[in-house]
Amino acid sequence: MNVLVVGVGGHAKAVIATLQAAGHAIVGCLDDRAGAEGTAVLGVPVVGPTSRLAEHDGEAVLAIGANAVRQRLAAAHPAARWATVVHPTAVVHESVRLGAGAVVFAGAVLQPDVTVGAHAIVNTGATVDHDGRLGDFVHVAPGCHLSGGVTLGEGAFLGVGAACLPGVTVGAWTTVGGGGVVVRDLPPHVTAVGVPARSLETPQ
Numbered sequence: 001m002n003v004l005v006v007g008v009g010g011h012a013k014a015v016i017a018t019l020q021a022a023g024h025a026i027v028g029c030l031d032d033r034a035g036a037e038g039t040a041v042l043g044v045p046v047v048g049p050t051s052r053l054a055e056h057d058g059e060a061v062l063a064i065g066a067n068a069v070r071q072r073l074a075a076a077h078p079a080a081r082w083a084t085v086v087h088p089t090a091v092v093h094e095s096v097r098l099g100a101g102a103v104v105f106a107g108a109v110l111q112p113d114v115t116v117g118a119h120a121i122v123n124t125g126a127t128v129d130h131d132g133r134l135g136d137f138v139h140v141a142p143g144c145h146l147s148g149g150v151t152l153g154e155g156a157f158l159g160v161g162a163a164c165l166p167g168v169t170v171g172a173w174t175t176v177g178g179g180g181v182v183v184r185d186l187p188p189h190v191t192a193v194g195v196p197a198r199s200l201e202t203p204q
């Protein structure tokens with residue numbers, strides 16, 4: 001497939017590398033910043049602003065790490081065809097369901113009956129064990145480990161190396177800091193850090 005990459009930052013580099021490893025042709029990158037057009041990311045040219053998505057008749061991928069930005073761009077382009085991208089070294093069981101625009105990076109492992117929402121990111125070397133449910137616009141950062149039956153609400157972000165005990169739920173748009181361990185359910189819209197992960201918003 002010929003894929004248009006939306007974004008030019010570090011996450012876009014990793015998405016481009018993943019597309020290349022998986023054998024996909026890349027049409028170019030889009031970026032809204034003044035002066036971006038004509039530059040290149042890993043040799044892939046920046047061909048215009050994100051409004052160009054509307055003219056593209058192939059597939060595209062939102063290659064921006066910030067969950068809320070991917071949500072905004074997906075809402076702004078409801079007719080777009082989103083590529084689902086999986087690195088060839090990722091281990092994804094045949095029963096796993098990947099949403100439109102989901103990206104699975106090198107070395108990730110997704111065990112049976114995991115579902116991954118639209119535009120979700122399973123980053124380098126992260127593992128999601130059986131029956132995990134990742135909502136739309138989730139980002140699981142490098143080296144995270146989710147035990148069986150974990151649920152991540154829409155837009156949840158797990159920082160690098162975070163872990164979740166079996167069956168816990170992380171609420172929508174909640175952030176877990178790098179290295180945090182989620183031992184019980186976390187509510188939506190909080191930032192939680194540490195072992196066990198506790199909300200910074202809640203007086204301890």
Ligand SMILES: CC(=O)SCCNC(=O)CCNC(=O)[C@H](O)C(C)(C)COP(=O)(O)OP(=O)(O)OC[C@H]1O[C@@H](n2cnc3c(N)ncnc32)[C@H](O)[C@@H]1OP(=O)(O)O
Nearest residue numbers: 123141142158159160175176177178179180191192193194
């Ligand atoms: C390929 C890639 O790079 S993918 C991207 C991966 N990115 C990440 O993993 C980033 C993860 N981000 C974090 O862990 C951040 O520190 C966040 C989101 C948890 C908090 O960020 P901020 O809201 O800016 O909080 P801030 O830095 O002000 O820290 C607030 C308090 O929490 C503490 N804290 C922050 N992060 C952590 C953490 N991961 N673990 C434990 N404590 C932490 C701080 O020490 C501070 O404590 P204090 O008030 O006692 O000094």
